[in-house]
Amino acid sequence: MAGFYDNLETRSDDQRAHDLSRDLPQQIANAQKNSAGFAVVLAGVDVGEITQVADLVSLPVLRKSDLSSAQKANAPLGGFAALAPKDIRHLFQSPGPIYEVGQKSHDWWRFGRFLHALGVGADDVVQNTFSYHFTPAGMMFENAAEAVGATVFPAGPGQTELQARAAADLGVTCYAGTPDYLNTILQKGDALGLDLSKIRAAAVSGGPLFPQIRQGYIDRGITCLQCYATADLGHIAYETEAMDGLIVDECVIVEIVIPGTGIPVAAGEIGEVVVTTLNPDYPLIRFATGDLSAILPGVSPCGRTNMRITGWKGRADQATKVKGMFVRPEQVAALLERHPEVHKARVEVNHDGQNDTLLVRLETESTECAGYENSIRELLKLRADVVLCPKGDLPRDGLVIADRRVTA
Numbered sequence: 001m002a003g004f005y006d007n008l009e010t011r012s013d014d015q016r017a018h019d020l021s022r023d024l025p026q027q028i029a030n031a032q033k034n035s036a037g038f039a040v041v042l043a044g045v046d047v048g049e050i051t052q053v054a055d056l057v058s059l060p061v062l063r064k065s066d067l068s069s070a071q072k073a074n075a076p077l078g079g080f081a082a083l084a085p086k087d088i089r090h091l092f093q094s095p096g097p098i099y100e101v102g103q104k105s106h107d108w109w110r111f112g113r114f115l116h117a118l119g120v121g122a123d124d125v126v127q128n129t130f131s132y133h134f135t136p137a138g139m140m141f142e143n144a145a146e147a148v149g150a151t152v153f154p155a156g157p158g159q160t161e162l163q164a165r166a167a168a169d170l171g172v173t174c175y176a177g178t179p180d181y182l183n184t185i186l187q188k189g190d191a192l193g194l195d196l197s198k199i200r201a202a203a204v205s206g207g208p209l210f211p212q213i214r215q216g217y218i219d220r221g222i223t224c225l226q227c228y229a230t231a232d233l234g235h236i237a238y239e240t241e242a243m244d245g246l247i248v249d250e251c252v253i254v255e256i257v258i259p260g261t262g263i264p265v266a267a268g269e270i271g272e273v274v275v276t277t278l279n280p281d282y283p284l285i286r287f288a289t290g291d292l293s294a295i296l297p298g299v300s301p302c303g304r305t306n307m308r309i310t311g312w313k314g315r316a317d318q319a320t321k322v323k324g325m326f327v328r329p330e331q332v333a334a335l336l337e338r339h340p341e342v343h344k345a346r347v348e349v350n351h352d353g354q355n356d357t358l359l360v361r362l363e364t365e366s367t368e369c370a371g372y373e374n375s376i377r378e379l380l381k382l383r384a385d386v387v388l389c390p391k392g393d394l395p396r397d398g399l400v401i402a403d404r405r406v407t408a
Contacts, residue, residue, distance in 0.1 A: 005116040008250040009304045016306070021051040023278055024253070031283040036079035037070055038285060053253055056286055061262040061274060063288045067232070068098050077101060083281050092136040094231045101282050102136050108281075109140040109234035110249055112147030114227045117240045117302075118201050120174050122149035127167055127199075129155050129177030129185075130206070136231050137206065141176045150174065157181070160188045168194040174201040179209040179226065183216060197221070205229055208312070228312065230289055232282075233275050237309055245296040245308035251278045254309060255286070256295055259316040259400055260329025261336075262286065270294045270398030272316035273309070290316050292398040318401040322349050322356045322382060331379050332400045338375055341366055343391050347384070351405045358384035363391045 004010055011019070025047040031038035032045070041060060049055060070078025076091055076099045083101065090102035102108065120126065126145040132138035132154060145152045153170055155163055157177070163185045166172070175182045182202050189196040202217055202224040209226045217224040227238040228246055236254065237246035248254045256271040257264055265271035273289045292315065296308040319328040332345050343363040350357045360376055369386045376384050 004304065005113045006250075009113075009306065011305060013305070017052065020053070020253070024050055024052070024055075024276075027276070027278050027280065027283050028285065030082055030280050031285055034082035035283060036074075038080060038283065042285065053255065056253070056255060056276060057262060057264060059262070059286050061257070061286045061288050062284065064096070064098060064232075064290065067287075068096050071099055075099075080284070081282050090136070090139060092139075092231060093134045098232070100136055100231045102139055103281055104143070107143060107147035108279075109136070109143055109229075110251055111140055111144030111227065111229070111235045113249060114225070114235060114238040115141075115144050115148045115150070115174075115203055117238060118174070118203055118223065118225050119241075120145070120148055120150055120201055120203070124148075124150040124173045124201070125153060125170055126150045126174045126176055126203075127153045127155050127163070127170075127172040129157050129163065129175065129181055132156050140229070140234065141203065145176070160184055161192070164189040164192060164194055164196065167196050167199065171198050172196075173198050174203065175199055175222075176203045178207045179204040179213055179224075180207065182222075182224075183213060186220065201225075203227070226311075228291075228309075230275075233277050233284060233287060233289070234279070236273070236275055236289075240300060240302040240304060242300050242302040244300055244302075246311050247300055247302075247304050248307045248309065250306060252276065253278070254307065256293060256309070258329075258333065258336075259292070259318060259398065260331075261333040263333070265294075265398075266396070268294060268297065269396040270313050272398075288316070292316050294398075313398060316398070318399060318403075320349055320401055320403045322358055325381050327358075327380055327382070327401055329400050334379050335372075335375055338379070339364070339372065342372075344394050345400065346394050347380075347401045349401070349403045349405055356405070358382055359387060360384045361387045361389055361394055363389050363394055365391070 028047045028050050032042050081101050089104050092100045128141050130137035130141050142152050202222055204226045214224050225239040229235045235249045237248045253276040255274040257274050259272045270292050273291045273293050275287050277284050292313040293309045296310050299305055319326050336342055341364050346361045348359040372386050
């Protein structure tokens with residue numbers, strides 16, 4: 001499909017920064033005024049001082065556990081929606097449980113941008129195999145297909161033979177679902193002697209897209225692109241035909257931070273994805289996804305100019321139990337806060353054949369371990385060996401806790 005979804009995709013850095021200096025303070029003010037939850041979280045924040053991405057570091061990070069606790073105390077959304085209850089059209093439940101809001105307005109979850117990049121439009125029939133039950137994924141992609149003018153077959157997951165027959169009977173041109181389920185449908189179609197050759201595009205999410213799976217689709221003439229999203233935030237980032245990283249959606253702000261903290265990582269390092277959405281109905285500010293990724297330098301060859309991320313690199317929740325005690329990234333962050341001369345810390349958990357062992361590696365110019373050993377005992381509630389390393393010695397892989405124990 002020629003062209004871009006809108007002119008936001010090709011803004012210059014200066015124009016994007018100018019627009020953000022207007023939109024970000026407006027969203028902070030909206031959250032303070034219309035969301036009871038954020039009225040507390042952002043109490044005392046001067047919106048005039050939050051005009052660029054770097055300013056967000058002064059605000060607290062909101063975690064799923066915080067949202068879940070707030071929802072238990074103030075059902076159903078913990079006071080974080082900026083909508084009156086009578087104006088909410090959909091409520092969804094994800095594992096936890098945690099509840100999300102959904103609306104029917106045009107491209108509310110913003111996946112239309114992704115489908116447009118895949119070349120999906122008014123001449124397409126989209127077989128939507130994402131679940132319509134409890135979770136919002138099915139509605140997210142239906143809303144997106146409507147945004148680009150496509151026809152939707154709301155199939156949902158499962159019943160593979162019926163899926164294959166419907167795809168053949170309806171002349172489905174685009175599949176929407178998890179990366180591997182299309183392969184299952186195609187194989188069933190082959191076994192039944194069905195013609196599924198009209199399927200030319202696949203919009204996938206919700207699981208890993210392995211190279212061999214994508215190549216299998218390419219061999220059948222199917223373009224397969226993936227996007228990254230969450231039930232809470234909606235669309236976050238997406239592939240284009242360049243298949244060179246994931247381009248951040250125009251209506252979210254992505255930060256990559258040290259897991260367990262709100263502190264940005266150095267350029268190019270892996271860290272936790274923290275997202276601020278500009279959606280006025282559900283203004284999640286500095287929402288921690290729990291996913292790891294990294295910023296990809298440069299601009300996409302496809303012509304879209306927004307920041308890119310490398311894609312999913314694992315989970316940021318690296319909490320692990322050692323000698324009956326949990327060690328969490330937040331505790332490691334507290335250690336760094338107490339000792340600002342330490343540039344980076346990494347906790348390594350091993351087993352010597354009889355007992356768990358704990359090793360803490362610290363990047364610092366200091367040569368004295370005793371103070372660090374005391375802090376570690378106090379903050380981690382465990383004794384550990386300490387190794388001091390020169391700056392730059394530790395891997396930049398997003399891990400602050402590395403569990404090296406081998407389980408049977």
